[in-house]
Amino acid sequence: MKKLDLYIGEGFEGPGVNAAHINILLGPRNGPAGQAFAGSLASPSQGHCPFMVIAQPNIPVKPMTLYVNKAEINGDLHANATWGASQAGIAKAVTEALLDGTLPPEAEDEWAIVTANWVNPSCDDLDAVYLNNYNACRTAIRAALSCRPERAQLADVVNAIANPFYTPKA
Numbered sequence: 001m002k003k004l005d006l007y008i009g010e011g012f013e014g015p016g017v018n019a020a021h022i023n024i025l026l027g028p029r030n031g032p033a034g035q036a037f038a039g040s041l042a043s044p045s046q047g048h049c050p051f052m053v054i055a056q057p058n059i060p061v062k063p064m065t066l067y068v069n070k071a072e073i074n075g076d077l078h079a080n081a082t083w084g085a086s087q088a089g090i091a092k093a094v095t096e097a098l099l100d101g102t103l104p105p106e107a108e109d110e111w112a113i114v115t116a117n118w119v120n121p122s123c124d125d126l127d128a129v130y131l132n133n134y135n136a137c138r139t140a141i142r143a144a145l146s147c148r149p150e151r152a153q154l155a156d157v158v159n160a161i162a163n164p165f166y167t168p169k170a
Helices: 032-041 076-099 126-145 151-157
Strands: 007-013 020-028 054-056 064-069 111-119
Touching (some): 007 126, 020 076, 064 076, 076 126
């Protein structure tokens, strides 16, 4: 792992309305990740209220992780998907990354994580939302710590740019 002040990653998992898209910032609390954590937590906006990710009530994950929702909460199912299933998937991914050594030992008490998370307001399966967020967060953490994508990966896809919401015509 290359030593940086800020690691940035992305993870996308799953099809359709239960897909997960996570952008992640992680690094030392006394650097940009810590500044982003504090700034986001102290600056909620209409429909977007960052909150601490927990393993269980009164047991936040480590490194301390902030959940920032990309979609404004829209109804009870979407609220349960965001605050419940999505958060739980992220909690599991972060906790596993700490316990299995993916994150360096100093991350436990000296790093902060900020996740920006897409949960579709039309989601319809909390278990799929959980699993997709877990996998997307695992991917995002690993991508961040290994500085992916590599230049060769970008060269391979430059003429095939696409995403689940749009594919350009030749």
